[in-house]
Amino acid sequence: MGGVSPASWLPGLIQIKPLFLTAEYHSKSLGYSLVTVTKPHMSLSLQHKRHLFQAGFFLLFVLAPPLDLFRFDLTLNHFILFGRPWTLGIDQLVAGEISSTEAAANIFLRGFLPLALAAAGLIWIAWRFGRLYCGWLCPHFSVVETINRLMFRASGKQSIWEKSPQPELQPNGLYMKPDRRFWPLTWLAALFFAFLWAVSFLTYLLPPFEIYHNLFHFSLTGNQARFIGAGTGLLFIEFMFARHLFCRFGCAVGVFQSLAWMANNRGMVVGFDRSRAKLCGECNNACDNVCPMRLKPRSIKRRMFTCTECAQCITACETVQKPFARQTLLQWVEDEAAIAVATGRPVTSQKPKSQPVP
Template sequence: MNRIQKQRLAWRTGFFLLFILAPVLDLFRFELEQNHFYFLTFPWTLGIDAFRNGEISAMEMALNMGLRFFLPLGVVISLGIFISWKWGRLYCGWLCPHFSVVETINHVMRKASGKLSIWDRETLPEHQADGTHVPVEKKWWWLTGLIILGFSFIWAVVLLTYLLPPKEIYANLWHGDLTRNQALFIGVATLLFVIEFTLARHLFCRFGCVIGLAQSLIWMGNKKALVVGFDRARSAQCSECDASCEHACPMRLKPRSIKRKMFTCTQCMQCVEACEKVHEDDPRPPLLHMLSDQCALDVSLRDFGLKPEIPSDCFPPLVEASGKKAE
């Protein structure tokens, strides 16, 4: 694991813990019984009830709506658009708690079946050119099932704490005293998550998640956004490899392809790390790099026969053993 992947693991872990603890600490949740949000431990109301009771004027109500609803919503949307425009689905690859589950299940499912999804037709090689060694053993199916069930239960409980008082939910769980509706919500939600995590987690990330889909659409609109670039001038060198970069992609994409076919790339950069490992003992530089600005056009515009001119320094020069640039 290189430095970037260690940083990504730290960000993902931290955000997953925040996802669980946010309602407990009243950092962010919706109080269903009181019909208002909590934000940073404070009640976040729009003053609708106060306006109905004549406690505040129409002007104060309009000010509340502007400052507490439209302004925060506009800031969040604007920030999301800016990040997606420049870097793509950065939230998905670096923060999203659902994608953390996807990657974890991918890891254990590969050990159990040699595949990242039960729908994959071909198994991945146990030994790869990037040094990955994943022997397939059926005993891992037990752990895979437990992890899927565990994450599904956690997600169901946490989602409920975003709607009802967390202390009440966790106390009822601890004492085995959930109300009928609470037990029904957790039971049904757990079952749905088990189905989704087992059968459709990649499909959900690609087409079912509104946040992810919006990021992809915005990213596709910027031809100079950050993207995985492939040094096509040395494409013949790929014949020496076993597609380790494709096997490393948790979304099962082909990183040497054009941008349109990497629509759901989460910018996790694991394909780039795999390519770097393949060339670890090779004097030649890796063929995959993260590119942006003018360099990104080679991936973004290489569609329908287009071959855009890109700067000559987008990829590291090929160096001979003597240390001189190859002609």
């Protein structure tokens, strides 16, 4: 396949070799039948690597303010970036220390340009590879998955709004029965993360060590206590009752990534080998069950609008098929092979080349 594969785009990070499938077109399906895999199986350590990235970025989210990597100090009225003040020069302009030309240059170079580059980079990555940030880095999605797992252990459902429990049979062949004793742990985890997030948000606005000192000595100011209390309460409600809704429709970063991704029919997407769909009859919809966003991975692209590219569905399918020495029915595809998933129509263009194995 042409273009840049996501596997080759992340070699220094997760070191996944290209695993994309060759496409052979059939008009009776969505337009292709995934028949050839350049490598027999995706490494099952993929999810472990993803969790390491999530944990690392979550720690960065919490520790960035106390390490002065990035925060906005309301007491100083400017940003701090890598331990140094990051100002637009407005105060210097008012004091007559710099000219209006220098102030305009500061606003462009220190304000507009970094924001534009960051936004453009995020949108381009989303356009090409989908919501990779959400599935691999986002600290909120890390909490979503954690609460999902705990709630599943407690009730057999990943959301309290689901009508019926999921199958007890897991992709690895083990049975997991709901255990109500996990409910207190679920509530405590949601409360803990809500409190941690509220405190972290406050440290992005006020000197972090002042907040930590006041917190540990029970000497928070009225405004600090109200901020942490209100933030903890609202985040607890969101984590327990609306975390999926927020990821789908409430998060501006996620929505814009989805919109950019949907605009590119050749962008990376989970492809389903419809020529072997009968094998799904031997499975209990494991790919659907594990999806943290509660999507149907075997659907066309527009029904996976909020897919976070976490690849849990791919790993689940691979796990189910591995004991039978069969190839996974789900796999990341891109370029020509992704068009059929995106449009739901047969592809009539030239058959794409298989991804080379490095």
